[in-house]
Amino acid sequence: MIRDLLGSTLRVSTPLIFAALGGMFSERSGVINIALEGMMLVGAFGAAVGTLATQSPWLGSAWGMGAGVLLALLYGVFVIRLRANQIVAGTAINMLALGLTPFLCKIRYDVTGQTPAIPIGDRFQSAPLYLSWALVAICWLWMKYTRQGLWLRFAGEHPEALDAAGVRVNRVRWAAVAVSGALAGMGGASLSVFLSSSWARNMTAGRGFIALAALIFGKWRPVPTAMACLLFGFADAVETRLEGAKLWGREPIPVQFIQILPYLVTILVLAGFVGRSRAPKALGTVFSRA
Amino acid sequence: MAFGEDALDWGPAFDEDASARRPYLELAIGYRLLAIFPAVRRILQPILAVAAGLGLGLAATAIAGENPWHVLVILARGAFGSGYGLGMTLFYSTPLIFTGLSVAVAFQAGLFNIGAEGQLTLGALAAAAVGAVWPGLPWPLAPVLAGVAALAAGMLWGAIPGWLRARRGSHEVINTIMLNFIAAGLASYVALYVLSNPDSQNPETRPIGAGYCISQYAVFGGAPVSAALPLALLAAVAVWLLMSRTVLGFEMRAVGQSEAAARAAGIDPGRIQILALALAGGLAGLVGVGEVLGNAQKFKVGFSPEYGFMGIAVALLGRNQPAGVVAAAMLFGALHKGAADLDMETEHLTREVSMIFQALIILSVSAEGVWNWMSARRRAVKGVKPVGAPLEPGVAS
Numbered sequence: 001m002i003r004d005l006l007g008s009t010l011r012v013s014t015p016l017i018f019a020a021l022g023g024m025f026s027e028r029s030g031v032i033n034i035a036l037e038g039m040m041l042v043g044a045f046g047a048a049v050g051t052l053a054t055q056s057p058w059l060g061s062a063w064g065m066g067a068g069v070l071l072a073l074l075y076g077v078f079v080i081r082l083r084a085n086q087i088v089a090g091t092a093i094n095m096l097a098l099g100l101t102p103f104l105c106k107i108r109y110d111v112t113g114q115t116p117a118i119p120i121g122d123r124f125q126s127a128p129l130y131l132s133w134a135l136v137a138i139c140w141l142w143m144k145y146t147r148q149g150l151w152l153r154f155a156g157e158h159p160e161a162l163d164a165a166g167v168r169v170n171r172v173r174w175a176a177v178a179v180s181g182a183l184a185g186m187g188g189a190s191l192s193v194f195l196s197s198s199w200a201r202n203m204t205a206g207r208g209f210i211a212l213a214a215l216i217f218g219k220w221r222p223v224p225t226a227m228a229c230l231l232f233g234f235a236d237a238v239e240t241r242l243e244g245a246k247l248w249g250r251e252p253i254p255v256q257f258i259q260i261l262p263y264l265v266t267i268l269v270l271a272g273f274v275g276r277s278r279a280p281k282a283l284g285t286v287f288s289r290a
Numbered sequence: 291m292a293f294g295e296d297a298l299d300w301g302p303a304f305d306e307d308a309s310a311r312r313p314y315l316e317l318a319i320g321y322r323l324l325a326i327f328p329a330v331r332r333i334l335q336p337i338l339a340v341a342a343g344l345g346l347g348l349a350a351t352a353i354a355g356e357n358p359w360h361v362l363v364i365l366a367r368g369a370f371g372s373g374y375g376l377g378m379t380l381f382y383s384t385p386l387i388f389t390g391l392s393v394a395v396a397f398q399a400g401l402f403n404i405g406a407e408g409q410l411t412l413g414a415l416a417a418a419a420v421g422a423v424w425p426g427l428p429w430p431l432a433p434v435l436a437g438v439a440a441l442a443a444g445m446l447w448g449a450i451p452g453w454l455r456a457r458r459g460s461h462e463v464i465n466t467i468m469l470n471f472i473a474a475g476l477a478s479y480v481a482l483y484v485l486s487n488p489d490s491q492n493p494e495t496r497p498i499g500a501g502y503c504i505s506q507y508a509v510f511g512g513a514p515v516s517a518a519l520p521l522a523l524l525a526a527v528a529v530w531l532l533m534s535r536t537v538l539g540f541e542m543r544a545v546g547q548s549e550a551a552a553r554a555a556g557i558d559p560g561r562i563q564i565l566a567l568a569l570a571g572g573l574a575g576l577v578g579v580g581e582v583l584g585n586a587q588k589f590k591v592g593f594s595p596e597y598g599f600m601g602i603a604v605a606l607l608g609r610n611q612p613a614g615v616v617a618a619a620m621l622f623g624a625l626h627k628g629a630a631d632l633d634m635e636t637e638h639l640t641r642e643v644s645m646i647f648q649a650l651i652i653l654s655v656s657a658e659g660v661w662n663w664m665s666a667r668r669r670a671v672k673g674v675k676p677v678g679a680p681l682e683p684g685v686a687s
Contacts, residue, residue: 099645
């Protein structure tokens with residue numbers, strides 16, 4: 001029972017970890033990423049289509065990541081190049097993903113609700129799980145010890161200083177947003193090709209926002225963020241177990257209360273009631289050399 | 291921007307007086323043209339953005355193998371072609387007026403209300419709860435009480451992120467998103483466990499008493515257009531009066547333009563922020579009046595096709611002005627209704643297409659940079675000093 005619960009915690013946290021790390025790249029570079037949800041959704045769709053087409057979950061995930069990058073680049077055009085408001089554009093990107101995926105699904109498979117099922121042999125068994133944790137370690141080392149990691153942090157904390165050092169701030173942000181799309185796309189891929197067997201309409205169901213919450217809970221740092229993903233994944237796993245379960249003849253606790261827990265915790269953390277979480281200083285600001 | 295640098299730039303400011311002082315007629319005409327340009331731009335920009343968004347969306351339908359003209363005809367006929375169609379358009383527009391006003395009011399005060407979805411969920415839940423708990427109340431009292439409950443629930447759900455922003459310094463965007471999910475969880479708990487409908491398998495509350503129902507207009511061939519529509523229009527007028535004719539409205543706009551300047555002028559920005567988000571929440575909560583009292587007569591989990599998020603688009607397209615919000619809500623309502631017909635009348639399209647249209651319209655409107663870039667080029671050509679960018683609330687502060 002306990003082992004079972006731990007296993008499913010690790011599994012359901014996997015998409016969250018990918019997406020939250022993706023969000024970290026974008027937000028540490030100074031670009032708010034409300035659009036994680038949409039990028040995950042197109043990633044899930046791209047991966048399902050790719051896996052069905054190539055019969056390989058790895059190639060399929062690459063399609064998913066590509067789809068995520070495409071959407072991220074569109075987001076970048078608006079928020080970096082055209083200086084659109086990041087929240088507004090992010091909301092629009094989410095809507096676009098929500099509309100575009102069934103639209104494309106209908107064109108390709110002539111059904112809207114979900115893609116055909118992916119045969120079990122073509123799906124991931126556990127690779128994304130290990131990959132996600134390897135990625136947490138890589139991101140941590142990369143942010144801490146490489147020059148590019150430093151650039152990323154400065155683009156979000158003090159872009160003027162980075163510019164003065166001769167690094168193009170907006171170029172760093174472009175790269176960060178693209179990586180963000182790729183990772184969110186991988187998060188989506190692990191939903192459709194690892195945790196389930198097809199893409200379904202709005203299958204992310206708010207996981208992009210949970211990833212965003214985990215990112216804030218984890219103070220925009222890789223390892224604490226991954227831990228937050230685990231916590232939220234645990235809540236998700238417990239919820240699935242409890243659904244319909246009876247304890248002494250009655251339901252022990254309504255699942256809704258467990259559902260809202262991650263969100264409640266995030267609000268409390270952000271408000272400083274539980275620890276304190278501070279956003280990158282230049283988050284959401286436009287950088288231009290004037 | 292610090293006040294010092296700002297003041298330095300004010301010298302050769304560009305206004306009509308300055309142009310009158312110029313001795314050269316030609317220059318004066320140029321200035322006058324530029325002076326009316328912002329007004330033209332305010333009107334023209336949303337129209338062009340809608341055209342661009344619709345054009346791109348129709349191009350997408352062409353990729354799907356449909357004739358774009360045919361799609362446009364179905365959209366228009368579905369939304370306006372019959373009394374029922376027009377009624378459904380108005381039915382969808384009504385909540386969008388409320389959520390659009392909600393986002394616009396917050397935006398005027400410099401705040402982003404992404405939380406209209408949660409606020410309207412709790413508003414509708416509160417209205418339904420009042421109607422389910424006291425089903426026997428008589429007509430004039432019952433709907434008023436339920437409406438007040440919807441308003442109050444929305445206000446509460448708006449005041450929470452307002453308070454968190456004002457007193458704890460945490461950003462309202464994240465908080466309102468989180469509160470949306472919490473509201474959804476609470477509402478489904480209440481609908482499933484506390485007030486569940488014994489006669490239905492669906493997650494919904496017990497029906498409200500007969501005295502609660504507000505009038506529906508028969509001219510729309512059965513479409514559930516209720517007294518909520520005039521209420522929404524009334525709310526738009528009230529918001530206009532509030533924002534442009536009262537001290538509170540002035541204070542809200544002042545805080546929206548510059549928190550520091552407002553504080554220097556003796557306004558407590560925190561108080562205004564809490565009030566603004568509470569008001570925004572209340573407006574969103576009133577969606578419950580149309581949905582519960584005028585349509586479903588109960589709270590149904592998931593009744594809103596993301597009215598809250600569409601409200602962001604409505605406010606943006608309406609330039610955060612009440613009249614603009616009403617117009618934009620009509621457009622989005624028409625899109626929503628028209629797209630429902632695409633499901634049936636075309637081979638390759640589904641109702642989700644309306645999301646694509648909406649997203650493309652928002653993106654087109656949000657790309658202010660295109661305009662700034664174009665007008666900067668125009669100024670560069672004419673050799674005119676650029677005018678300061680219009681003030682807009684910052685996202686991060």
